[in-house]
Amino acid sequence: MTEAVEVPSPPDELPVDLGRSHELKPHPKIPRATKPLLICVLDGFGESKYQDEYNAVHMAKMPTMNGLRAGAPDRWRLIKAHGTAVGLPSDADMGNSEVGHNALGAGQIVDQGAKCVDRALRTGEVWTLPGWKAIEGAAVSGTLHLIGLLSDGGVHSRYDQLQHIVNGAIEHGVRRIRFHVLSDGRDVDENSAVAWVARLQKDVDAWNAEHKDCDLRIASGGGRMKTTMDRYESDWNVVKNGYYAHVLGEAPHTGTSALELVRALKKDNEVSDQYVDPWVVVDDAGAPVGAVQDGDAVVTFNFRADRMVEIAKALEYKDFDAFDRKRWPRIEYAGIMQYDGELKLPKTFLVPPPVIENASEQYLVASGVRIFACSESQKIGHVTFFWNGNRSGYLDPKLETFVEVKSDQNISFDQKPKMKAHQIAERVKEAILSGKYDVIRCNFPNPDMVGHTGKLQACIAGCTAADEGVTILLDAIKEVGGMYLVTADHGNAEDMVQRNKDGSPKMDANGKPMELTSHTLNPDLPKAGLANVTATYMNMLGFSAPDFYEPSLIEAE
Ligand SMILES: O=C(O)[C@@H](CO)OP(=O)(O)O
Ligand SMILES: [Mn+2]
Numbered sequence: 248m249t250e251a252v253e254v255p256s257p258p259d260e261l262p263v264d265l266g267r268s269h270e271l272k273p274h275p276k277i278p279r280a281t282k283p284l285l286i287c288v289l290d291g292f293g294e295s296k297y298q299d300e301y302n303a304v305h306m307a308k309m310p311t312m313n314g315l316r317a318g319a320p321d322r323w324r325l326i327k328a329h330g331t332a333v334g335l336p337s338d339a340d341m342g343n344s345e346v347g348h349n350a351l352g353a354g355q356i357v358d359q360g361a362k363c364v365d366r367a368l369r370t371g372e373v374w375t376l377p378g379w380k381a382i383e384g385a386a387v388s389g390t391l392h393l394i395g396l397l398s399d400g401g402v403h404s405r406y407d408q409l410q411h412i413v414n415g416a417i418e419h420g421v422r423r424i425r426f427h428v429l430s431d432g433r434d435v436d437e438n439s440a441v442a443w444v445a446r447l448q449k450d451v452d453a454w455n456a457e458h459k460d461c462d463l464r465i466a467s468g469g470g471r472m473k474t475t476m477d478r479y480e481s482d483w484n485v486v487k488n489g490y491y492a493h494v495l496g497e498a499p500h501t502g503t504s505a506l507e508l509v510r511a512l513k514k515d516n517e518v519s520d521q522y523v524d525p526w527v528v529v530d531d532a533g534a535p536v537g538a539v540q541d542g543d544a545v546v547t548f549n550f551r552a553d554r555m556v557e558i559a560k561a562l563e564y565k566d567f568d569a570f571d572r573k574r575w576p577r578i579e580y581a582g583i584m585q586y587d588g589e590l591k592l593p594k595t596f597l598v599p600p601p602v603i604e605n606a607s608e609q610y611l612v613a614s615g616v617r618i619f620a621c622s623e624s625q626k627i628g629h630v631t632f633f634w635n636g637n638r639s640g641y642l643d644p645k646l647e648t649f650v651e652v653k654s655d656q657n658i659s660f661d662q663k664p665k666m667k668a669h670q671i672a673e674r675v676k677e678a679i680l681s682g683k684y685d686v687i688r689c690n691f692p693n694p695d696m697v698g699h700t701g702k703l704q705a706c707i708a709g710c711t712a713a714d715e716g717v718t719i720l721l722d723a724i725k726e727v728g729g730m731y732l733v734t735a736d737h738g739n740a741e742d743m744v745q746r747n748k749d750g751s752p753k754m755d756a757n758g759k760p761m762e763l764t765s766h767t768l769n770p771d772l773p774k775a776g777l778a779n780v781t782a783t784y785m786n787m788l789g790f791s792a793p794d795f796y797e798p799s800l801i802e803a804e
């Protein structure tokens with residue numbers, strides 16, 4: 248039996264008073280649904296013009312999805328899931344789960360964290376805001392520690408933003424900076440960690456040379472899937488590894504040069520950047536060069552929330568028992584953003600996060616709609632936290648039920664590409680058949696999570712498992728006479744190879760195709776995007792959507 252747990256609602260939390268203003272009006276033509284509506288997200292499932300052997304969606308056995316595509320082409324819509332259509336700075340930005348699920352849940356295009364941080368840094372406003380003012384004293388008198396993902400992937404962080412932060416901090420009197428950098432390999436080339444650390448080291452040397460009284464050093468790091476960036480409490484050991492390396496200065500690998508350490512750990516590219524072990528830079532006497540001390544300032548510079556919430560708790564919460572911190576220094580800590588609006592975590596943040604108001608859930612619960620949401624640990628927050636505008640918990644525990652199926656821990660998902668697709672499907676099927684819910688939403692992580700490993704065969708198996716999950720759910724929804732809407736949050740699995748300009752696969756020195764681990768941004772219809780899906784499901788339920796929502800994809804005769 249796989250463990251599945253209902254997400255508890257905090258005992259002392261009263262339902263939010265939603266007032267009457269969120270009650271939806273009936274649709275003039277579509278009757279109020281009396282049977283459940285299934286909203287199913289295939290995470291990382293996209294379409295590509297390359298219908299070749301590197302397209303896992305094309306290669307996988309997906310009879311149900313293919314049947315939907317072929318059987319009702321008028322209802323199969325390609326919509327935008329990247330760039331400005333989901334509130335990202337430019338159309339060169341690939342989509343991701345946060346912005347995708349925010350759009351699906353909120354029905355509006357909201358400027359996303361990356362854009363807010365860009366603006367605050369470009370205008371210099373960030374240095375005038377309360378967040379910086381709160382930590383400035385400690386940053387100037389102690390050490391400023393910068394913790395985050397080192398790449399230009401733009402999903403969680405961006406290197407140019409890190410450069411701006413350092414330049415601004417030096418201008419504002421900071422003299423000692425320590426970098427704690429996580430290697431990516433998921434949103435960028437999976438073997439680029441050495442190049443990224445080399446690039447940072449070059450900049451660090453230049454900063455030190457330009458400002459003679461400055462002392463900047465790279466202090467610790469590790470691959471993001473092993474160090475610091477866990478999410479939804481899938482595996483606290485990952486955060487423990489990070490806390491020990493960044494804060495305590497303890498890690499399985501130590502050495503006097505960050506670049507040499509990463510070079511050694513990446514020897515022959517046997518391990519993807521995502522899974523590099525944690526490491527710490529030490530001085531000649533073996534002492535860490537950047538452990539966090541009382542009186543220091545810490546900034547986590549990832550703007551995206553899900554993978555920062557746990558480390559933020561470890562840094563900020565006095566009462567904390569997820570692992571033994573051994574030492575909890577008294578510091579001034581700020582996130583570049585606030586990561587959880589409900590928990591107000593962290594208390595201090597440099598840039599105010601996008602406020603996503605009037606999410607669909609607010610309207611639905613105010614209209615008495617009973618909601619069930621489910622995924623496995625890796626993605627449960629996508630259909631709850633992101634869906635509801637980065638708010639954890641329930642809006643109305645009487646009407647909402649969230650169920651988490653526990654994910655496997657400590658593995659790379661190419662080893663078990665089916666993940667928990669069947670367990671999710673069984674649990675969701677039960678909810679459909681129970682008659683207890685009006686809206687049932689779920690997320691199958693396979694095309695995305697296995698897609699990120701870059702392993703084509705595994706990704707094909709993952710897509711097949713997701714399709715089997717959808718099959719179970721559509722059978723159940725047909726059994727009760729309900730409706731369904733199957734969508735995705737961005738692409739990934741449909742392109743598993745890096746390509747040359749002419750579309751041919753890029754080969755490495757040994758003639759092997761170069762894996763593509765990242766999300767994709769395949770072009771689609773000019774207008775509609777993920778935010779248009781929200782009004783669509785409100786209409787399907789028989790409601791008119793709020794007039795400021797992006798328009799529905801369906802029209803009633
Ligand atoms: O794993 C993640 O954090 C991102 C990629 O960086 O993927 P997704 O947006 O699909 O969650
Ligand atoms: Mn996703």
Ligand SMILES: [Mn+2]
Nearest residue numbers: 291695696699
């Ligand atoms: Mn992903």
